[in-house]
Amino acid sequence: MSKKKKSVRFFSIHPDEEKAQIGLSIFNVFKSEVETSLPLREISLKAGISYGTASEYVNLCGKSGFLKISGSGQDELVSFNDSLGKILGVGFKGDRSFLTVMDLSGKVITRAQVGVRHLSELKGRNKEIKGIIEEIKNGMEALGTGFYSAGIALPEELTGKNPRSMDILADGIGRLFDCDVLVTGEATAAGYGERDCGDRSRGRDVLYMHLDIGTGVVIKREMIFEADDSSNGEDKAYLRPWRQFSIVSTAKSLVNKGVGTSIVNMVGGDVNGITLEIVLGAAKDHDELAEDLVRRSGLALGVRTAYLANMFNPAVVILGGGTEREQSNFIQFVKESAKRFLMKKLVDKLEVVPGVLGAEASSIGAASLCRRELFMEV
Template sequence: MKGALFKDQILSDRERKNLDILEVIRRYGPVTRTEISRITKYNIVTVSNYVNNYIKKDLVVEKGLDISSGGRKPTLVELNSRNCFVIGIDIGPENIVATLTDLSLNMVTKVKQLRPKDSMEEVISKSIELIYEVIEKAQIEAKKIKGLGIGISGIIDSKAGTVRDTDPKRGKTAASYISIKNLIEREFGIPTFVGNDATVAAFGEKRIGLDAEIENVLYMFSDVGCGIIIKGEIYAGAGGSAGEVQLNAGNKGEDLPKEFGLFRPGSINLGIVDSAIEAMKSGKETKIKELAGGKSENVTADLVIDAARENDPLAIELIEKAGLTLGVRIAYLINLFNPEVVILGGGMEKSGDLILEPVKRMVRRHAFEEPASMVKIIPSRLGENAVSLGAASLVIREIFIHA
């Protein structure tokens, strides 16, 4: 398996059939060969030959008879979920999450820790610790782990296998460019796949959270990143960095006219945290201050959401304002990409209707009628697991292709 995102990957006929047939078995199993043939449009002889080959390799097992059908009862097949395992890592702005899943993308175990605030080297070191921890916690033989996927915030260069940290608070230095793929592969000796967190989360939602028929998806990771799925596959751009819904944060947009505000550098928490801290410092009475223990460093987006749930006027106002800003960006992207679904993730989904309603209001106002009438705007169904499960999905895809 190659350890890169599949934007340039051209599948052979056999690889495409492997992926299509095994994905149907994963999604719908236990399922009959006849049903697989109907869904994939491959003839029954082809499907039977491929399935029999998977059974020989212990990737697929027979699972009794389909008693719902009349006449001769067809045999059901399903994935041998315990055949192998994969690990998905979410290296997010605030936390690192590691999940270990089986072949069917069922989560076996999960660990989570705060992301180190210092260099990317420390972040990678902490990620390696978590990988060892999740393996130990799952009590799985290392040889049964066939690959590792990583979703990380930053600019990805898929050709060089590097990621550049784009957080302006940490600055841009030579150490910002890290070949994370090589470091992880050297440590664990298994194929490693690296993608931008929003892109990887979009793939996870497509594979696990959404109906199979949905082909065109945008996943909004706060208002700075957007994962793009076109015709069922990741769109990563020429170098793997597609989906940055902001301008260069180093500039801060200081030379942009006010009417170009849509394109100014965004904030990973929609500016909610910074605005809440400013309000606290100005002496405004708010539940946020109480929940934060009076300390601005304790203010997080989740804390503001908690305050809003307790009907704090300031918290509700901040989330409403963030939703309006985000809604304008989403309206622009709906006009550009004409998706079937836009998913709010990256923690935004926890706000529920508090953020969904202003987003939808701005979309109705600013998106063109035709694409707006076709799109559904929904909260992430995978929540905080979207990136790690999406990263695991990348690996499972490769296993299926090369079955």
């Protein structure tokens, strides 16, 4: 473990600077192409910027070390310099930490899972978070060394209980892998990963709805719009989660009141063990309470989805964070409800699809966001 403290900062989600937007336009070209080396003139045309501007920016990227430039003039080719180092994405789900290693070109090199204490059991104590870092340390051997940067998708189960959890976790990851660290919320990372990996969403404008409470993330080209509880007065404030429709919170409340359900047996009588996966599983087995909770939450999320789709006009809505499980009817309830409240021009055009990455979505998205960040740092 490195003794030197590494830099920790948030990802640049929605940059206003013209230079950063030029960088994202160029990055978007690389993401949309199969070829790993691209002619500079092609980059200029597809990014919609002048050849001179593209040349100037690419040369700056070359000096920063993450792009390679070969040839000259009309024959100049640009590619990623994978020798600069690897990128790590760190995400969490339940009792697992998911680790995704990519090269700068975006190819996944290694995936790993590390067992950690279940997030729902944590009280937010500093000692618990340091324990998570130790668990990751024990499982990091398969990932190798030589990391350029790491991205962490912060789960609300940690940040909501201890404001210092981000600093402790990020500092620990930075020291473990001897690299700088960038952080963002779980929903933003998962949404970015899902958008890039889904056949029906790749390269399109999307609205990502995370979990049953519908934390919203909008991605248009490479611009990301998100919300936290401090958002106020702008369109993105409407992306806040609707916690009042949480399946888990409602299930816990009803079980505590003595309502009969098979969920109690599924968690061994421990109310704190109730998770979204547990309730969806109970609904699949036709538990009456679980079926009712899934139906009501799905219908509510459909209303919310339609409202946000009418506002942001995405091409695709992605449902993720656990609600995408095929064995539940949750997605069908969302679709039926959303269709009733969508503007007419969107009813037959908007696609509502399940996420494809499952529990790895946030770690893959966090690694991908590290690649994106490179183009805003020059």
